[in-house]
Amino acid sequence: MIRFDGVTKRYADGTVAVDHLDLEVPTGEITVLVGPSGCGKTTSLRMINRMIDPSEGRIMLDDVDVRTIDPPTLRRGIGYVIQQAGLFPHRTILDNIATVPYLLGWDRKRARSTALELLERVGLAPEMARRYPFQLSGGQQQRVGVARALAADPPVLLMDEPFSAVDPVVRASLQDELIRLQAELHKTIVFVTHDIDEAIKLGDRVAVLRVGGKLAQVADPATLLAAPADGFVREFLGRDRGIRRLSFVADTGLRLRSDLVVPVTSDLSRVAGVAADVESPWLAVVDEDNRPLGWVAPADLPRAGTLRDVRPLPYGTFVRGKDSLRTALDAALLSPSGCAIAVNGDGRVIGVATRESLDEALALAASEAPEPHDAPVREDADG
Amino acid sequence: MDEEPLVRWDWIARNWSTGRVGSISSLLVDHIVMSGLPIVLGLLAALPIGLACVRWRRLYQPTAGVMNVIYALPSLPVFMFLLPLTGLTKATVIIPLTFYAVAVLIPAVVDGMTAIPDHVRQSAVAMGFNPLRRLLQVDLVLAMPVVLAGLRVVAVSSISLVSVGALIGQGGLGNLFTDAFKRDFPTPAVVGIALIVALALVADGALVFLQRMLTPWARVRRSA
Incomplete structure (x- = not known):
């Protein structure tokens, strides 16, 4: 479990990106942070693996304050998928996927065979292994990004708008793929998006943040659609939330x-x-x-x-x-x-x-x- | 008196390798040393300075300004200025050429580093690279195509500029030009020009080859 305990991030110029965030991310579930730009969702995500350190409060990862863990060590134990995939252009697909195993000092053979398994697991052909990232489509790159995050089998996965740079058809298939993978893997996933439909589709729990980094509501998608906590959440959910809520009502x-x-x-x-x-x-x-x-x-x-x-x-x-x-x-x-x-x-x-x-x-x-x-x-x- | 031919092949044969200072082959070696050392030294100096300019952005403008002024200084007066310090030695030529190389390579290092896409840099951090490893295995590798392009410019210009050193007797193959003028005898000049051009082509070709070997990912990109 990941727990945000009164976490605030204030920048030197006085901007408050995250404001007293209290949030629990249950183990084995997908928790989506959703909100408009400037709501501090990415900042919150990056405080988990210490790419950003909070000004106040603390973040507990399985009851350990992340600030007590050396950042590179912490990060090698947490998968990360970034927007546009962030693949290393100079490494083949296989070596991209094997990045964290290499960093962890696995021998090359083991790292590569694990990478090859993951390549197939995310639905890519083994022939892709020796290609370079620019030879892949955006959707394929994003799959490689997911495989790379999973390579060392970390219990926690952070996903920062991973599917927002691909077209809607590819995005839908990547979302389905994630749901399928999660059913097998049961990772603790924190997923950041600005797309409320994506949040509702993927999230076991959805945390809606408002500009200024305040948590507006956290609930499972059905509750969110049925009972938005306030006008901001209601507006953010959009007009047809009643119809969309029916997706969560059994027949x-x-x-x-x-x-x-x-x-x-x-x-x-x-x-x-x-x-x-x-x-x-x-x-x-x-x-x-x-x-x-x-x-x-x-x-x-x-x-x-x-x-x-x-x-x-x-x-x-x-x-x-x-x-x-x-x-x-x-x-x-x-x-x-x-x-x-x-x-x-x-x-x-x-x-x-x-x-x-x-x-x-x-x-x-x-x-x-x-x-x-x-x-x-x-x-x-x-x- | 007969018209002097442009090239006297027998002169070349006699002077190619006499074992004495001033033979064509020894001048060629001098030329390679005097142009090669500035390239290597320039790269060694430009890397840390360039990286510092990337790390502390406000250093870059002043550094670039100073380097541009140095680059603008004509080489001859710089040689003259250095003479009292270094005398009629190769160092008098090598030092200014090293500065020119640094002036070209600092922007190449900075441009190469800043051209790395932000999401690539961020993901390297998020994967758990420590700073040194990230520099060596990600940042510098990705900056390499731009740095190598800078090196090609530096290599060709150094090889050509060494010949100016002939005016203080340290011009490598350039010494053949002064020889030719003094004696009104064109063969040495022709030999000098031919060898300098050949040297430049070989150096450039070697760097292109190096680039292909070191950056296969960039080569595929070009042909794709």
Whole structure:
């Protein structure tokens, strides 16, 4: 665990970058520091590995004051990923990754074989090993940056806006990659970003900082979205935070109907009757294997033949028990029926979430919006 | 009397290596020593001064100013000024050329160091390099292409400037020019020019070769 204890950083010109920061970074979790420029998030990060020393307060790393550890020694035990990757242009990819093992005095063979493993672990081909950094794309360089930070298997990883210099598609894949890696590695990660969406996607806990280096709120993403501590946090989260909060609401509260599902082998002469019985203008069509084909409106269909003869309309699905309410809602909005098809892990249809059941689930989610906790609540002029 | 030919090959053959002072080969060796030493000494002096200027930025402007003034001084009066101190020795030539080399190489060191991207420097710190190791394994290596470019300028200009020393009898191959003028005999001058140009080309080529060997990462960048 990393603990900030009343940490303040004041520069010679009087600028306060970080103001009495108290924060706990739990072991094995991703804690994101997020805020606008000038909020002291990078300064806070760099005080952990003593690239900057605080003016007041102390930072405890597993109950040891980091100021009692010689900086190079401290830093070799903490992985660091910097914006633009910061790879050494004069070293091959393999030697870049092996930087800290070399510094720790591992023999070259061991350092290189570890580096090669990490290269593959971050999803790069072994052929990259002998290239130089400028021969790689920005996204690939950033992967190498992550591999380099992991090379000596440090328990703590500091990441300073590591994905902000790459395009959005690459950024999303790097974020997914980090989530995948973290599921295997369980590092204690402090991640700095100015992008609130990135913070919410990656963070187990998100600490929102305001300009002047004050902590505005620290909470898990769902709590943050549901109950921002003040106007600043609310504004920083952006307008659609309610919708985004649904990403953290499980779909288990969603009532499913199985009577709206008809097999593709059904006679058209019967389908209209089914629709009338279940009192729905729409029916979901599945194939013999119980996989979704789409929606039909029986009222518009001919009376002869089977459902095979008609072309079902587009549909959206969500995986029951795995996807969030947001995914279910998204699936509903992609269907002309306004209903979402629920499938199991194998992609087989297990029912339909109608607009009524979505409505109930949304009302439930709204009523369960958690109260803000472990953060100061302030009344702001704009709040 | 017949027109004197531009080159008398028999003169070259007779004077190439007589074993005496003033033979062409001994002048060539003198020339290499008198131009080579300033390059090496200049680099050795410019590195710490340049690094100090990077570390304490306010040193750089005054240092650069002084160095520019030195560089602007014509070599001949500097030789004359040094004569009472060092006499008609090679040192009289080597000292000013060393100063010229330093004047060119300090900015090269400073530019090379400041051109290192900030994120690279920061990540070296964050990886846990201690200052000396960072200097040797990261900063100086990354500054090398710029420093080597400065060295190429210094090498060629030193090789050419040594010949001015002929006016005090210490010009290496330049002595062949004064010889030629005194005797109205062009062959030594032609030999001197040819050898000086050849020497400059060889030195420059050697530095380019060195650059390719030492900075493969920069070579790939050029061809990419």
